[in-house]
Amino acid sequence: MKVPKSLQVDEIKESPSPPNDSEVRINPVVRRNRVDQVYRSIAAVSGSFVFLVMALIGGFLLFRGIDALRLSGWGFITESQWAPDMGGAFGIASLLPYTFSIAFVALFIAVPVSIATALFITEYAPRRIRRFLTATIDLLAAVPSLIYGLWGLFYLQPRIITLSKWLADNLGFVPFFKVNDDFGTSLGVFPSSTFVAGVIVSLMVIPICTSVMREVFGQAPPGEREGAMALGGTRWGVVRDVVLPFGQGGIIGGSMLGLGRALGETIAVTLIISPSFDAKWSIVEQGSNSIAALIALKFSESTETGISALMAAGLALFIITLLVNTAASSVVNRSRSGSATEI
Amino acid sequence: MTSIDITSTDPTTMSSDISLLDPGHKAAGLTASNVACWFGTKKVLEGVNLDMAPGQVTALIGPSGCGKSTFLRTLNRMHELVPSATLAGEILIDGVDIYRGAIPVTDVRRRIGMVFQKPNPFPAMTVAENVLAGLKLSGLKSTRSERDDLIESCLSKAGLWNEVKNRLGDPGRALSGGQQQRLCIARSLAVSPQVLLMDEPCSALDPTSTRRIEQTISEISETITVVIVTHNMQQAQRVSHRCAFFLAAENEPGRIIEEGPTKDIFTNPHDSRTNDYVNGRFG
Ligand SMILES: Nc1ncnc2c1ncn2[C@@H]1O[C@H](COP(=O)(O)OP(=O)(O)OP(=O)(O)O)[C@@H](O)[C@H]1O
Ligand SMILES: [Mg+2]
Numbered sequence: 001m002k003v004p005k006s007l008q009v010d011e012i013k014e015s016p017s018p019p020n021d022s023e024v025r026i027n028p029v030v031r032r033n034r035v036d037q038v039y040r041s042i043a044a045v046s047g048s049f050v051f052l053v054m055a056l057i058g059g060f061l062l063f064r065g066i067d068a069l070r071l072s073g074w075g076f077i078t079e080s081q082w083a084p085d086m087g088g089a090f091g092i093a094s095l096l097p098y099t100f101s102i103a104f105v106a107l108f109i110a111v112p113v114s115i116a117t118a119l120f121i122t123e124y125a126p127r128r129i130r131r132f133l134t135a136t137i138d139l140l141a142a143v144p145s146l147i148y149g150l151w152g153l154f155y156l157q158p159r160i161i162t163l164s165k166w167l168a169d170n171l172g173f174v175p176f177f178k179v180n181d182d183f184g185t186s187l188g189v190f191p192s193s194t195f196v197a198g199v200i201v202s203l204m205v206i207p208i209c210t211s212v213m214r215e216v217f218g219q220a221p222p223g224e225r226e227g228a229m230a231l232g233g234t235r236w237g238v239v240r241d242v243v244l245p246f247g248q249g250g251i252i253g254g255s256m257l258g259l260g261r262a263l264g265e266t267i268a269v270t271l272i273i274s275p276s277f278d279a280k281w282s283i284v285e286q287g288s289n290s291i292a293a294l295i296a297l298k299f300s301e302s303t304e305t306g307i308s309a310l311m312a313a314g315l316a317l318f319i320i321t322l323l324v325n326t327a328a329s330s331v332v333n334r335s336r337s338g339s340a341t342e343i
Numbered sequence: 344m345t346s347i348d349i350t351s352t353d354p355t356t357m358s359s360d361i362s363l364l365d366p367g368h369k370a371a372g373l374t375a376s377n378v379a380c381w382f383g384t385k386k387v388l389e390g391v392n393l394d395m396a397p398g399q400v401t402a403l404i405g406p407s408g409c410g411k412s413t414f415l416r417t418l419n420r421m422h423e424l425v426p427s428a429t430l431a432g433e434i435l436i437d438g439v440d441i442y443r444g445a446i447p448v449t450d451v452r453r454r455i456g457m458v459f460q461k462p463n464p465f466p467a468m469t470v471a472e473n474v475l476a477g478l479k480l481s482g483l484k485s486t487r488s489e490r491d492d493l494i495e496s497c498l499s500k501a502g503l504w505n506e507v508k509n510r511l512g513d514p515g516r517a518l519s520g521g522q523q524q525r526l527c528i529a530r531s532l533a534v535s536p537q538v539l540l541m542d543e544p545c546s547a548l549d550p551t552s553t554r555r556i557e558q559t560i561s562e563i564s565e566t567i568t569v570v571i572v573t574h575n576m577q578q579a580q581r582v583s584h585r586c587a588f589f590l591a592a593e594n595e596p597g598r599i600i601e602e603g604p605t606k607d608i609f610t611n612p613h614d615s616r617t618n619d620y621v622n623g624r625f626g
Contacts, residue, residue, distance in 0.1 A: 127426055223463040227527070230421060231534055232453025233480030241480055245467035 065312030103262035105198025114209035141207035149268030152200035216250025253332030371537035378432035405589030410597030419455035456536035462523035464515030477534035501529035521552025
């Protein structure tokens with residue numbers, strides 16, 4: 001309670017605060033009942049279990065990778081080659097850009113598709129088919145990535161490289177779509193590229209992004225929706241002025257969760273790409289790479305140093321995805337608790 | 344009595360037959376005939392007939408749960424936004440049915456505006472943008488000076504201009520509850536409605552804001568037909584020309600028990616239940 005200054009002084013003078021019993025502050029005691037206690041401990045144990053596993057994984061990767069890191073020093077970040085087995089140099093300087101390029105291609109496709117899908121489900125689809133659509137999208141997430149990889153390799157790739165060629169022919173002035181081919185662009189230079197891998201990965205990312213966005217869009221305050229409708233708003237008007245501003249956090253968070261997934265995608269990428277260690281701008285030209293794919297490809301044929309180097313690469317991937325996912329969930333959470341507050 | 348199919352989707356094309364910024368528009372009359380409403384299989388309103396004459400303020404009164412809000416929401420097609428909600432009967436604006444496709448639903452809602460019990464300004468928009476939201480929402484073009492005029496005139500009509508003229512760029516949610524409600528009224532006025540529906544607009548407000556809004560209602564009622572739901576008998580007497588008393592017997596749908604000039608309803612009601620209600624003896 002705020003008391004005017006003059007009053008405060010007077011009061012202190014008049015009553016020199018005797019150590020009254022009622023002024024001894026209470027430390028509130030909460031006596032939980034047994035059921036509560038049991039649940040509490042179960043929750044606490046499982047909560048700390050997650051942290052324990054994370055710490056164990058991180059610790060393990062560091063422990064196994066430290067030899068390689070000592071060997072390479074800063075070269076681990078600046079070196080493009082990967083030849084630890086022959087005693088050569090190795091580093092993630094080309095792997096990182098490739099890994100991120102594949103992920104960004106995937107997001108470039110997945111984010112708009114997910115926003116549109118989520119909006120369709122929450123705003124446009126008749127109630128009857130809403131649940132069906134949601135279930136179908138979630139089912140996409142349940143398809144093993146090996147299947148996506150096989151399908152991508154044998155079905156999608158031969159078709160999608162026509163698009164790659166079109167991009168190279170028509171937008172070749174953009175560095176991303178440029179192809180170094182002295183004989184004009186033949187279809188042969190387009191398979192196994194960052195672009196093809198990114199397209200496949202986008203299919204795996206879409207369900208994750210969509211379900212996060214759908215959930216956040218669905219929480220747009222009904223009062224605001226009705227307010228917009230009552231002004232004669234069209235459905236698109238409601239989406240633009242109520243749902244999207246409210247769902248911003250969900251869009252960003254969902255995209256970042258998708259990014260985390262895309263960065264770590266292994267088997268489909270491994271199947272599609274042909275490994276390259278020269279980072280390049282072009283995403284449509286043959287040759288790409290990713291940390292996860294490299295580990296999968298090299299693991300069985302590596303010597304002790306090679307394994308240690310792969311562990312170090314794994315550690316890098318682990319840290320990156322951890323950061324991305326943490327950032328993502330904090331954005332999603334903030335959007336939920338923040339913009340949903342009542343007046 | 345046949346149920347109306349209200350599952351048809353909103354038309355995306357807008358017919359802008361009335362110019363928004365044209366002050367020459369007139370208040371419109373609303374007529375409800377034989378309206379019944381259901382939520383799922385539960386019938387909550389039955390046989391409602393009510394004439395809401397142009398330029399008049401009609402108050403809907405009655406105990407909680409008797410279907411006042413439901414009825415109000417049928418008047419601008421907000422009722423159908425509730426899944427499972429259905430209705431029967433006819434609602435006419437100036438003699439034209441609003442449910443059977445003669446007028447696009449977005450036009451219906453623009454011509455028949457609504458102010459809700461809980462203030463619901465758009466939090467992501469500034470005060471000025473909130474006023475103009477209706478134009479943007481229905482895709483109407485306007486020039487800069489038209490917009491500036493509209494902001495000032497609507498905020499003035501809602502009795503808010505003096506308080507916010509220096510904070511037009513503040514977010515809508517930075518205003519107090521009473522100010523937010525007046526902002527919502529200004530927002531509704533900006534699309535030049537012919538009818539304004541108000542569902543207990545003052546129930547969350549202090550007496551001063553309440554008086555302010557009642558004053559606004561009296562001022563706008565010359566050009567806009569007002570239908571207001573209120574639990575405050577004094578308010579009904581102060582602002583309304585006519586009054587309709589709703590009542591739902593136990594496990595029965597609500598109906599209009601009595602309807603007429605406000606003075607008669609309060610001083611000389613025909614039905615004893617009306618008399619009991621307006622004198623605070625039940626409900
Ligand atoms: N969304 C809904 N789903 C099912 N029943 C509903 C729904 N909304 C209202 N009802 C029911 O319809 C009846 C009328 O409700 P309505 O909100 O119109 O009452 P009201 O007269 O506005 O009451 P109040 O004065 O408390 O606002 C009530 O019995 C209520 O339980
Ligand atoms: Mg109500």
